[in-house]
Amino acid sequence: MKIISRSIRTGALAPPTTTAHAHAHAHDTATATATASGIRKSSQRRNRAPLQMNCPILIVISLGWLLHAHAGSGGFAVEAAISNRGSNSRSMSNVQQSAVAPSTLAATLPRFLSRGHTYRAVVGDTLVLPCQVENLGNFVLLWRRGTNVLTASNIMVTRDERVRLIDGYNLEISDLEPQDAGDYVCQISDKINRDQVHTVEILVPPSVRAIPTSGQLQARKGGPITLECKGSGNPVPSIYWTKKSGANKSSARIGDGPILTLEKLERQQAGVYQCTADNGVGDPVTVDMRLDVLYPPDIQVEKSWIHSGEGFEAKLVCIVFADPVATVSWYQNSFPIQSTDRRIMATRANRHMLTIRHIQQEDFGNYSCVADNSLGRSRKYMELSGRPGAAEFYSPKWGRLPDSYNLTWKIDSYPPLEEVRLLYRRVQMNETYQQPGRWHDFILTPEHRPASEPLTHIMSYTIKNLHPGGYYEAIVQAKNRYGWNEVSDIFQFVVANSSQDIGPEDAEVVASSKSRSNSASTGSLPGSTLLHTALLLALALSNCQFDRRRLGLG
Numbered sequence: 001m002k003i004i005s006r007s008i009r010t011g012a013l014a015p016p017t018t019t020a021h022a023h024a025h026a027h028d029t030a031t032a033t034a035t036a037s038g039i040r041k042s043s044q045r046r047n048r049a050p051l052q053m054n055c056p057i058l059i060v061i062s063l064g065w066l067l068h069a070h071a072g073s074g075g076f077a078v079e080a081a082i083s084n085r086g087s088n089s090r091s092m093s094n095v096q097q098s099a100v101a102p103s104t105l106a107a108t109l110p111r112f113l114s115r116g117h118t119y120r121a122v123v124g125d126t127l128v129l130p131c132q133v134e135n136l137g138n139f140v141l142l143w144r145r146g147t148n149v150l151t152a153s154n155i156m157v158t159r160d161e162r163v164r165l166i167d168g169y170n171l172e173i174s175d176l177e178p179q180d181a182g183d184y185v186c187q188i189s190d191k192i193n194r195d196q197v198h199t200v201e202i203l204v205p206p207s208v209r210a211i212p213t214s215g216q217l218q219a220r221k222g223g224p225i226t227l228e229c230k231g232s233g234n235p236v237p238s239i240y241w242t243k244k245s246g247a248n249k250s251s252a253r254i255g256d257g258p259i260l261t262l263e264k265l266e267r268q269q270a271g272v273y274q275c276t277a278d279n280g281v282g283d284p285v286t287v288d289m290r291l292d293v294l295y296p297p298d299i300q301v302e303k304s305w306i307h308s309g310e311g312f313e314a315k316l317v318c319i320v321f322a323d324p325v326a327t328v329s330w331y332q333n334s335f336p337i338q339s340t341d342r343r344i345m346a347t348r349a350n351r352h353m354l355t356i357r358h359i360q361q362e363d364f365g366n367y368s369c370v371a372d373n374s375l376g377r378s379r380k381y382m383e384l385s386g387r388p389g390a391a392e393f394y395s396p397k398w399g400r401l402p403d404s405y406n407l408t409w410k411i412d413s414y415p416p417l418e419e420v421r422l423l424y425r426r427v428q429m430n431e432t433y434q435q436p437g438r439w440h441d442f443i444l445t446p447e448h449r450p451a452s453e454p455l456t457h458i459m460s461y462t463i464k465n466l467h468p469g470g471y472y473e474a475i476v477q478a479k480n481r482y483g484w485n486e487v488s489d490i491f492q493f494v495v496a497n498s499s500q501d502i503g504p505e506d507a508e509v510v511a512s513s514k515s516r517s518n519s520a521s522t523g524s525l526p527g528s529t530l531l532h533t534a535l536l537l538a539l540a541l542s543n544c545q546f547d548r549r550r551l552g553l554g
Contacts, residue, residue, distance in 0.1 A: 110135045110188050118199040122281060126174040128166065129198045131186035140189040141169050145182060178202050178234070205282035206237035208275055210289050219265055220375075221295035227260040229287055231277035238279065244272040244288075267295050267321055296376025297322035299369060304382055305486075307389045308359050309414025309455075316354040316382050318369035326371040326378075328352045333365050356384070364482070386482035388413035388457075393474075393491040402468040402496050408460040409488070415480040417446040417457055424463055424474040427492075436473070469497040 113132040121127045133141060143150040143165075150158045151165055162174045173180060181202040187195035211228040219225040231237045241255040254260070262269060270293040278284035302317035320326055330337040330345060337354070339345050344355045356363055364386055370379045389412035399405040407424075411417065422442040428435045446457060457478075466472065472495065476488045 108135060110137060110139055110190065110194075112186075112188075112194070112196050114196065116197045116199075118201065120201045120203055121176050122203045123176055123178060123205070125176050126172065127176060127200065129171040129173070129184050129186070129200070131169045131171065131196060133169065133188065136188070142185075142187045142189060143169075143171050144185050144187065150184075173200075176202055178204055202234060203281045204232075204234040206231055206233035206277040206279045206285050208232075208237075208239070208277040208285050208287050210275065210287045215287065215289045216292075217289060218292045218294060221265055221267055221293055223265055224261060224263050225265060225291065227262070227273055227275070227289055227291070229258055229275035229277075229289070231258065231275075233277065233279045233281065235279050235281075237277040239275060239277050242274045242276065244274060262291075265293050267293050267298065267323070269293055270323065292323055294323050294375060295321075297326040297371035297373055297378040299371055299378045299380040301369075301380045301382055306382060306384050307387070307412055307414070308356075308384060309386055310359055310361060312359055312414060314356050314359060314363075314384055316356075316367055316369075316384065318352045318371075318380060320350050320352055320369075320371045320378075322371060322373045322375075324373045324375070326373040329370045329372075330354050331368045331370060334368075337367075359384075386414065386480070388417060388478040388480050388485040390486050391476035391478065391488035393476075393488070395491070395493065397493050399493060399495045402498050403466050404462055404464045405466055405472070405493055405495055406460060406462045407474055407491075407493075408458070409476055409491075411457045411459070411476075411478045411485070412455050413457060413478065413480050413485075414455050415482065416449050417478050417480055419479045420444040420446055420459060421477045421479075422461055422474065423476075424472055426467060427471045427473055429471055466495045468495060470495045 111134050113134050114130040119127060119129070131141065131143070140153050142152050148158070150156075150163055150171065151169075154165065156164065164172050166172045169186065171184065171186070181200055184198045184200060185195045186198070208229055208231040211230060217225060217227065227241070229239065231239050239256070239258050240253050241260045242253055243251050245251045258275075260273070260275075270291055273289045273291060274286045275289065276284050276286045298321040300319040300321075302319065306314050306316060308314040316330075318328065320328055328347070337343055337345075342357045344357070346353045346355070352369060354367070354369075364384055366381060366383055368379050368381045370377065391409045391411050394408045394410065395406065407422070411420070420443075422444060423439045425439045426437045428437065442461070444459070444461060446459065449457065463472075463474075472493055474491045474493070478485050
């Protein structure tokens with residue numbers, strides 16, 4: 001390998017083969033032939049001995065020869081590359097020697113050491129523009145901006161006190177202003193008038209203002225409104241809109257650009273909107289705009305049915321939304337109510353309350369609150385009653401017995417209950433239809449309750465002779481000395497199929513625990529390990545049979 005690479009470097013061919021070399025080559029050929037013959041004979045003898053020579057040994061030998069050949073070729077490439085680099089370095093040295101004379105002549109001329117650049121600076125900052133020259137000699141260095149000369153050599157020509165020379169001919173500009181943007185030229189006053197140009201960009205933080213400047217806007221409910229703001233700065237800022245929520249926190253972005261248009265306004269869209277401008281220079285800036293949506297009164301009642309009793313107290317509440325602000329009046333059975341010691345009217349924000357103390361018989365009846373503003377009027381009704389409140393059920397939906405079900409409920413009533421009515425029916429249903437049966441009616445007599453006990457009556461009743469697995473509905477109605485209350489909402493329940501049945505919730509728990517136990521039992525047996533072991537055994541047996549057939553052993 002060394003002889004071949006050396007021949008390539010010197011450009012000489014290999015010497016011709018001599019006679020001695022030919023005899024040596026013939027001797028080597030004969031020796032190799034004899035050796036090959038001996039190898040074939042020994043190989044035949046070894047084939048008769050089973051499993052003494054294995055194929056992997058030949059594979060390893062072949063890989064070794066391949067690696068050796070690859071390393072040899074790589075070594076040749078390295079040596080050739082080194083030879084080429086050597087010749088290249090010699091040619092480069094010749095070029096450098098031939099260029100010595102022109103560079104020596106150019107060294108006597110002035111030249112810039114600094115380079116032109118684009119500078120970005122923020123308003124108010126200080127900026128230094130470099131101008132470094134070598135071999136200036138008797139030439140004069142000028143700084144100019146357009147046609148205006150700022151400096152000549154060390155002389156300040158400009159009257160701007162913010163401009164000065166530092167560290168030689170570097171130009172410093174302090175307290176930058178937007179109008180300082182532009183091209184600044186450092187020029188050598190020779191015959192060529194060579195110059196170096198710096199471009200200055202002044203970055204201006206964003207500013208924003210509302211249109212109109214008052215930031216106050218009004219619009220009618222159902223109509224459109226346009227909010228607008230104008231931003232400025234360098235670079236031009238991007239503008240987006242948000243709406244303030246509770247605690248003066250801004251919500252998610254609701255629009256982009258200087259104009260925000262809202263169509264078909266609702267009263268909920270009234271509030272403070274923020275216009276934000278951001279251009280990456282300094283912090284974003286915002287301006288607030290308040291939108292008032294004008295609409296007639298909108299009333300919500302806290303309760304449409306209020307239960308109380310004689311001698312007790314009741315509170316009626318109306319929540320009024322209106323812009324302009326509405327005036328609120330109270331009425332009983334269409335007659336206006338005047339404030340007295342027993343009937344007290346109060347207002348907190350948009351909550352309007354009528355409190356009636358020491359209720360008497362004539363206080364029961366229909367009440368209404370009426371709200372008026374310049375855009376309209378609204379009225380909502382409430383009822384103050386001594387009748388019992390509607391029943392509320394507390395029983396579970398799924399029963400535990402196959403032929404009966406215990407139903408539990410509560411009823412609020414200031415006077416004692418006189419009578420309670422329970423109705424239930426079976427509903428036959430499948431995937432496509434449901435057919436309710438007839439109602440079964442029971443009249444229940446409540447237990448006597450002392451006046452000192454609370455107003456809540458808790459009752460229960462066991463319904464018997466039910467169909468196992470049946471689907472049922474029930475309602476309850478109660479009566480006191482003021483009359484019957486409103487019928488309760490329908491309560492639905494399911495009877496158990498057998499005494500061993502459990503509800504769906506319990507069934508889910510049991511099923512979950514069974515699933516966990518099953519997964520634990522299957523996880524204790526490592527099936528993947530058995531599969532891998534079987535595959536390895538099969539592969540080993542197959543290899544043994546293949547070797548025996550190849551060697552003629554059966």
